[in-house]
Structures are given as structure tokens and as C-alpha cells.
Amino acid sequence: MIPRRDRKLNALIKAATPVAYRKGGVIYRQGEPSTLVLLVREGHARLTLPKSGADGGRIVGIAGPRELLGIEAVTLDVPRRYTAIAGSACTLIPL
Numbered sequence: 001m002i003p004r005r006d007r008k009l010n011a012l013i014k015a016a017t018p019v020a021y022r023k024g025g026v027i028y029r030q031g032e033p034s035t036l037v038l039l040v041r042e043g044h045a046r047l048t049l050p051k052s053g054a055d056g057g058r059i060v061g062i063a064g065p066r067e068l069l070g071i072e073a074v075t076l077d078v079p080r081r082y083t084a085i086a087g088s089a090c091t092l093i094p095l
Helices: 004-015 071-076
Strands: 019-021 026-028 038-042 045-050 057-063 083-086 090-094
């Protein structure tokens, strides 16, 4: 038997529409409002702190399959702390 919380999560995942990003695509930017948590289904995303006046940024984390992006900002109801960029072609599930 699947635990109740897992059944609810599975139902959310099945109801969601996956979103695909190409390598280098911006998933969200630092400072944007936090409305969704994203589950990485395939590929990986880099979390960066942008450098002022320069391209790219310092990588502070990487999220791969079955990991969540944006949970901290949504939980605390604050703007995004990092910019998330597709480190490879990836598919995310908004929750």
C-alpha cells in the first residue's frame, strides 16, 4: 500500500503538465516571485548567483532527477534567491 502523502504527491505529478527547457534556458531569475515548486524529472538545473555586470554567475547548487527547485522560496514566501538555469536539456514538473 502506498502511503497517503505519496498518493497525493503522485496525483499532483500526474495532473501537472511537464515543461521542457533547452540547455542554458532560464527557468527562473533571482528576485522573481515564488509561486511554484518544480520537480526535476529529467536532466539537471544549475542554481546560480548572478555576477553584477557579467554573463553567467557563480554556481551554488545543482538539482537533478527527483529533486525539487524553489521549495525554500515558496515555503518562506520570499522572492527567488537564485537564478535557475537548465544545465542540460531538462524536463520539470510544476507543483
